Amino acid sequence: MIAKRTGRLVVLAALPAAMFLTVGLSAPALAADGNAYQIDLEQLNNSGSRGTAMLSIKGNQLTVQIESEGMVPGQPSAQHLHGSTNGHDFHCPDASDDTNADGVLSNTEATVDYGNINISLTTSGDTLATSGLAVDRMPVADKQGKLSYKRTLTVSKDVVDHIKDLHIVQHGIDRNKNDKYDFDGAGASELDPKLPQEATAPTNCGMVMGASVGSIPVGGIETGGGTPQSSAMPAALAGSAAAVSVAVVGAVVVVRRRRALAAVRTESLGSAA
Template structure:
């Protein structure tokens, strides 16, 4: 975490996305993605739990300058089939900007490189030194990029198959279950660079949720200390 020591440069910062189930697809699961950006170099940590076990889950940073820069809603089911496909979600989150692979290429070309993504229902991995273009770096640092983890076992039979869902809108050789968006989160800038030194009170509103938790924990400790002091004072009076 960049709680301190981050140089005060406009091109450096951290951000995160809270990953929640995509409406209609209703995959059981949640997760988070954390980013550090230095110029056009990206570091990420992605974790998620609760998705289909023993199955690959493609994950990407999506971004579209003309997209809503949001996660899809049920209204995005354009063809009315009752599922949000990756294509259905595109007006919300745009195309693939970065493939969050476990190794090798991270370009959009690796979007469906399912042998280089996380596998299973309890996944966490990190990558460092990923080079991205300036628009992507800006969207990850300032917000607007959207993290999507794919792969939904709609019919709950423990594997990706065509079932009621049919073939993938991205690749007809794959079942739709393998590529449908499962979890989604909009990247929120933590704006740590804007926090005044030592200014927890004035900076708290600009902190990300995880840092707010740390600030709240510090506050509890301070309150506890004040209570102990008050009790001692009472004891000495008696």
């Protein structure tokens, strides 16, 4: 019985590492001063796109690793870290944010929820917000619509301190299902009329999970325009890694109590004999 209980504890203790083994991403090896955060990317615009991302921080070095699928085959995907490093609260949008009811959640409509670009996740060159539409430096999905990305960036202390308040958004949809971005699918982009709306509309979005929860918003929820609006703060999601740790500690306490009770019973039986 003791061997079986020990085995259960080993499985529970292994859960935090197993959390990172989704969609092809492995748990990063970090030094004592490092932190890692998981992001699950969920579809927007009924794109069918999903994925997993890891944000790993060591000092002022941020490593971003993304594995996603359901992207438009052979097409570049603009991708960014959106949000605030000033303590304001943002979150991923949903279909209800399609305010003009045209059936497409545009980037402008979604920005109210997920905030402005903080870092452009380009494959080379700068990562400034102004490179948000640098599609020639964005990763390209393969023929199966799968996209892999990894890059280490030097970031500011504000980004390090507020990394849990930033979200990953990937862009690019195929509304008319012809495996390319074109103007027939959803017209021209509101960001650049030379680009199809399909190229700039968000395809998925994910918020940081794991060891930390979002910071308390300053002045309520901030819109993408930058002016905080008075609003109740949404309930913070407890980190799943913390929850697993609590479960492990709880399991250890239960086992120890059971062993202590068993010892007392054995001693009592011996005295009675």
